[in-house]
Amino acid sequence: MSRKPGFQNGFFKKDILSVDQFDRDGLAYIFTRTDEMSEMVETVGACDLLHGYTLACVFYEPSTRTSASFIAAMERLGGNVIPITQGIQYSSVSKGESLVDTIITLEQYSDVIVLRHPEIGSVAKTAKYSGVPVINAGDGAGEHPTQALLDLYTIRKELGSLNGLRVAMVGDLRNGRTVHSLTKLLMNYDISLRLVSPDVLRLPLGMMNELIDKGIDVRETDRVEDVIKDVDVLYVTRIQKERFTDMAQYEEVKNYFEITPEVMANAKDKMVVMHPLPRVGEIHYTVDKDPRAAYFRQVKNGMYVRMALLAAVLGQA
Amino acid sequence: MSRKPGFQNGFFKKDILSVDQFDRDGLAYIFTRTDEMSEMVETVGACDLLHGYTLACVFYEPSTRTSASFIAAMERLGGNVIPITQGIQYSSVSKGESLVDTIITLEQYSDVIVLRHPEIGSVAKTAKYSGVPVINAGDGAGEHPTQALLDLYTIRKELGSLNGLRVAMVGDLRNGRTVHSLTKLLMNYDISLRLVSPDVLRLPLGMMNELIDKGIDVRETDRVEDVIKDVDVLYVTRIQKERFTDMAQYEEVKNYFEITPEVMANAKDKMVVMHPLPRVGEIHYTVDKDPRAAYFRQVKNGMYVRMALLAAVLGQA
Amino acid sequence: MSRKPGFQNGFFKKDILSVDQFDRDGLAYIFTRTDEMSEMVETVGACDLLHGYTLACVFYEPSTRTSASFIAAMERLGGNVIPITQGIQYSSVSKGESLVDTIITLEQYSDVIVLRHPEIGSVAKTAKYSGVPVINAGDGAGEHPTQALLDLYTIRKELGSLNGLRVAMVGDLRNGRTVHSLTKLLMNYDISLRLVSPDVLRLPLGMMNELIDKGIDVRETDRVEDVIKDVDVLYVTRIQKERFTDMAQYEEVKNYFEITPEVMANAKDKMVVMHPLPRVGEIHYTVDKDPRAAYFRQVKNGMYVRMALLAAVLGQA
Numbered sequence: 001m002s003r004k005p006g007f008q009n010g011f012f013k014k015d016i017l018s019v020d021q022f023d024r025d026g027l028a029y030i031f032t033r034t035d036e037m038s039e040m041v042e043t044v045g046a047c048d049l050l051h052g053y054t055l056a057c058v059f060y061e062p063s064t065r066t067s068a069s070f071i072a073a074m075e076r077l078g079g080n081v082i083p084i085t086q087g088i089q090y091s092s093v094s095k096g097e098s099l100v101d102t103i104i105t106l107e108q109y110s111d112v113i114v115l116r117h118p119e120i121g122s123v124a125k126t127a128k129y130s131g132v133p134v135i136n137a138g139d140g141a142g143e144h145p146t147q148a149l150l151d152l153y154t155i156r157k158e159l160g161s162l163n164g165l166r167v168a169m170v171g172d173l174r175n176g177r178t179v180h181s182l183t184k185l186l187m188n189y190d191i192s193l194r195l196v197s198p199d200v201l202r203l204p205l206g207m208m209n210e211l212i213d214k215g216i217d218v219r220e221t222d223r224v225e226d227v228i229k230d231v232d233v234l235y236v237t238r239i240q241k242e243r244f245t246d247m248a249q250y251e252e253v254k255n256y257f258e259i260t261p262e263v264m265a266n267a268k269d270k271m272v273v274m275h276p277l278p279r280v281g282e283i284h285y286t287v288d289k290d291p292r293a294a295y296f297r298q299v300k301n302g303m304y305v306r307m308a309l310l311a312a313v314l315g316q317a
Numbered sequence: 318m319s320r321k322p323g324f325q326n327g328f329f330k331k332d333i334l335s336v337d338q339f340d341r342d343g344l345a346y347i348f349t350r351t352d353e354m355s356e357m358v359e360t361v362g363a364c365d366l367l368h369g370y371t372l373a374c375v376f377y378e379p380s381t382r383t384s385a386s387f388i389a390a391m392e393r394l395g396g397n398v399i400p401i402t403q404g405i406q407y408s409s410v411s412k413g414e415s416l417v418d419t420i421i422t423l424e425q426y427s428d429v430i431v432l433r434h435p436e437i438g439s440v441a442k443t444a445k446y447s448g449v450p451v452i453n454a455g456d457g458a459g460e461h462p463t464q465a466l467l468d469l470y471t472i473r474k475e476l477g478s479l480n481g482l483r484v485a486m487v488g489d490l491r492n493g494r495t496v497h498s499l500t501k502l503l504m505n506y507d508i509s510l511r512l513v514s515p516d517v518l519r520l521p522l523g524m525m526n527e528l529i530d531k532g533i534d535v536r537e538t539d540r541v542e543d544v545i546k547d548v549d550v551l552y553v554t555r556i557q558k559e560r561f562t563d564m565a566q567y568e569e570v571k572n573y574f575e576i577t578p579e580v581m582a583n584a585k586d587k588m589v590v591m592h593p594l595p596r597v598g599e600i601h602y603t604v605d606k607d608p609r610a611a612y613f614r615q616v617k618n619g620m621y622v623r624m625a626l627l628a629a630v631l632g633q634a
Numbered sequence: 635m636s637r638k639p640g641f642q643n644g645f646f647k648k649d650i651l652s653v654d655q656f657d658r659d660g661l662a663y664i665f666t667r668t669d670e671m672s673e674m675v676e677t678v679g680a681c682d683l684l685h686g687y688t689l690a691c692v693f694y695e696p697s698t699r700t701s702a703s704f705i706a707a708m709e710r711l712g713g714n715v716i717p718i719t720q721g722i723q724y725s726s727v728s729k730g731e732s733l734v735d736t737i738i739t740l741e742q743y744s745d746v747i748v749l750r751h752p753e754i755g756s757v758a759k760t761a762k763y764s765g766v767p768v769i770n771a772g773d774g775a776g777e778h779p780t781q782a783l784l785d786l787y788t789i790r791k792e793l794g795s796l797n798g799l800r801v802a803m804v805g806d807l808r809n810g811r812t813v814h815s816l817t818k819l820l821m822n823y824d825i826s827l828r829l830v831s832p833d834v835l836r837l838p839l840g841m842m843n844e845l846i847d848k849g850i851d852v853r854e855t856d857r858v859e860d861v862i863k864d865v866d867v868l869y870v871t872r873i874q875k876e877r878f879t880d881m882a883q884y885e886e887v888k889n890y891f892e893i894t895p896e897v898m899a900n901a902k903d904k905m906v907v908m909h910p911l912p913r914v915g916e917i918h919y920t921v922d923k924d925p926r927a928a929y930f931r932q933v934k935n936g937m938y939v940r941m942a943l944l945a946a947v948l949g950q951a
Contacts, residue, residue: 045686045745046714052362054389065739068716072688072743075714080363080392082385086403086720097595100602105382105594108617109389111362277739278731285734300742369679371706397680397709399702403720414912417919422699422911425934426706428679 006315015127033308050079056110073306133313148181150302168194171237173203192217194227323632332444350625367396373427390623450630465498467619485511488554490520509534511544640949649761667942684713690744707940767947782815784936802828805871807837826851828861832887
């Protein structure tokens with residue numbers, strides 16, 4: 001339904017389904033646009049770039065952080081939003097309608113669709129049937145590309161570059177979707193990686209081998225203390241209870257690390273602590289005031305990145 | 318609360334409660350306006366016709382399709398929306414507030430109210446107390462006039478006229494609210510009707526007699542094959558499980574027909590297949606690519622028709 | 635995130651947490667602005683005063699009346715809304731995120747936050763951590779300042795003044811949050827007070843003593859008939875079942891009074907009946923047509939007062 005002549009930018013009319021779609025040029029384009037969005041919001045709050053466009057924001061599992069981010073992004077660009085962020089499961093779905101039919105229906109009202117669904121692969125499968133671009137806002141244990149993009153953008157913005165950095169991933173590296181996606185994106189740059197996790201939550205073998213094959217400097221440890229002194233990025237993740245089948249194992253590892261002011265005392269002056277949120281104890285609240293604590297600026301960057309993506313797929317970038 | 322001088326169009330300040338309110342002139346007026354809305358959206362996406370107006374979109378039972386349609390309609394006209402499409406039953410209602418009080422309350426914030434409620438007659442009853450126009454978005458087994466209007470508009474748009482057509486209604490003709498409403502509207506035109514249903518789901522006696530009294534050419538059958546060759550419209554409906562008290566009876570009839578490419582091979586080149594959606598097996602997915610499959614265009618027309626109605630009742634048509 | 639130069643008005647960048655923040659000057663300022671908002675809406679419906687600003691409307695317990703009022707208020711001022719009025723408890727919260735973290739997250743997307751939470755004190759506690767103004771939309775049995783402001787504004791608008799009035803509070807005066815807050819605000823003016831309640835629901839001792847210490851003319855009774863003849867305001871409240879632990883006691887008092895046309899026949903010609911709503915039997919429906927029944931105008935005033943507050947805290951007043 002888009003009517004303005006679209007600007008060819010590599011993402012125009014494309015679905016955003018996976019981090020695999022983004023090479024260095026694509027990332028550079030999106031991040032330049034993200035910088036502009038940030039500048040616009042900080043100076044005037046909103047603009048009319050997407051006036052006349054409607055976003056259907058469809059969440060089959062609630063996620064306040066992500067849905068609110070997309071809604072704010074679209075509205076600050078002057079576009080309209082159909083918010084379907086709650087209860088869709090009680091509606092058409094309960095009458096037996098397929099996900100594909102629901103999405104084709106919503107496509108009739110909208111120019112772009114943001115979709116979150118608990119089933120891995122469901123968003124990509126559905127996007128094939130949609131005549132308007134679909135942005136994946138998370139498909140279970142699958143992909144959540146906008147999270148990885150905002151993570152990468154935050155590193156670039158906070159530290160000025162994406163090359164020559166030492167990045168530590170901390171927490172559940174086995175199940176953490178955000179860790180896997182960000183790691184994939186980081187492979188595009190000249191970085192070294194430190195992996196910090198309890199033994200049962202180490203990075204999957206396949207991913208580890210990929211890193212080694214790419215010649216990336218990577219080391220594993222189970223103690224934050226081993227890496228804190230010389231990392232530029234400490235990317236902390238939650239130990240997700242819902243991923244464990246063995247609760248005894250969860251209890252054993254759930255509190256195995258905590259970032260405190262004492263831990264931060266050993267970190268470099270110029271570095272950042274990041275977290276995809278929500279946190280449930282991995283970072284103590286007293287760290288929040290540390291200027292190196294970037295996790296809430298990271299949230300704000302999420303809105304800016306999503307603004308850039310919405311504009312790009314609608315050809316208004 | 319409307320402040321601009323309203324344009325007298327026959328629907329200004331009126332509630333939209335039933336298809337019985339629409340005669341041929343009224344339908345012609347709304348459909349002309351609907352054509353304009355379609356043209357506007359396809360060319361510029363949105364306008365400011367209803368700037369300064371607020372819609373309270375109140376759904377006591379969730380319906381993603383209908384609520385999203387009204388929200389998109391209002392927003393594309395530049396109006397504001399208060400979306401109350403979920404959970405209202407857990408709110409004031411749980412404190413014992415009456416529907417009438419809730420609606421009078423929302424009337425204070427808004428210029429027009431769209432109301433869906435599971436109880437037959439509830440919307441009309443409530444509308445009496447409202448100082449702003451109320452649009453019925455479905456009251457249980459009662460009326461759902463905007464669905465019937467979009468159905469009729471789709472036939473007109475797809476086939477160029479509403480006269481001289483042969484329309485087949487297929488499925489649950491006993492309980493199907495959309496079938497009854499569309500049939501009423503079709504009685505305004507020169508059509509012939511084919512009714513296709515299992516024996517236990519035939520059109521109610523009263524309605525059948527009304528058709529006969531009007532001199533409409535009507536025939537009943539229980540096989541799609543009997544009618545497919547020479548119908549202009551095949552209006553397919555779902556066998557609604559929730560209407561059956563006898564589950565054995567439901568199991569018997571639930572799969573009694575399915576529109577497939579094989580069935581369509583016998584249809585005319587210029588005809589349309591319609592469905593109010595959701596479907597749960599009545600039309601096979603392989604039919605979707607058939608240019609005669611109009612059910613998703615029908616959904617889009619729903620947004621246009623609702624835009625026309627919102628503008629009309631607010632006197633901005 | 636506010637970017638326009640803010641206008642210093644005493645509320646700019648401030649949280650709105652309690653009625654205690656409002657002295658006579660502050661009230662006069664807000665009410666003057668409220669008059670302007672009312673005038674604007676009645677003449678043009680909406681404006682662009684808050685264009686570029688985003689409100690996060692966050693309700694941890696549903697309240698259609700209050701959330702719809704804030705949403706309509708922000709939209710009529712040209713601002714954007716992130717509506718989180720349902721289901722937030724199933725989202726981040728279910729993953730163990732703290733209220734503070736959720737609010738700091740939403741702060742990244744927005745310029746002002748409206749927060750309702752069932753726990754007393756929670757809104758004030760959370761507001762401390764927010765970099766954008768937080769407006770308390772009710773914290774359990776605690777405060778609900780915008781309700782008290784709209785109540786007071788309604789008295790002023792309906793009767794022309796706030797001095798020299800006799801106000802009767804009727805119903806559950808022990809637990810009624812709105813009664814306590816309005817009473818606090820009324821202490822700023824020269825009024826006399828009549829308290830009408832069953833014995834078990836009398837105004838708390840501390841509050842009673844405060845009134846007496848202030849030298850306010852106050853009397854208690856358990857019969858509406860004793861006060862109806864010479865009050866200017868009859869402020870009626872619901873006996874809230876959810877506040878009772880002893881259901882036998884609730885059953886005893888629940889129907890102890892009802893405002894009917896017969897009761898109103900004894901009231902002055904110029905007076906108003908108010909109610910914070912919802913009602914469940916305290917005021918008979920036949921009273922609605924009485925011009926002295928102000929409870930639905932009171933609802934509309936709520937939208938205007940909230941518009942004034944939103945503009946004030948964003949410095950656009």
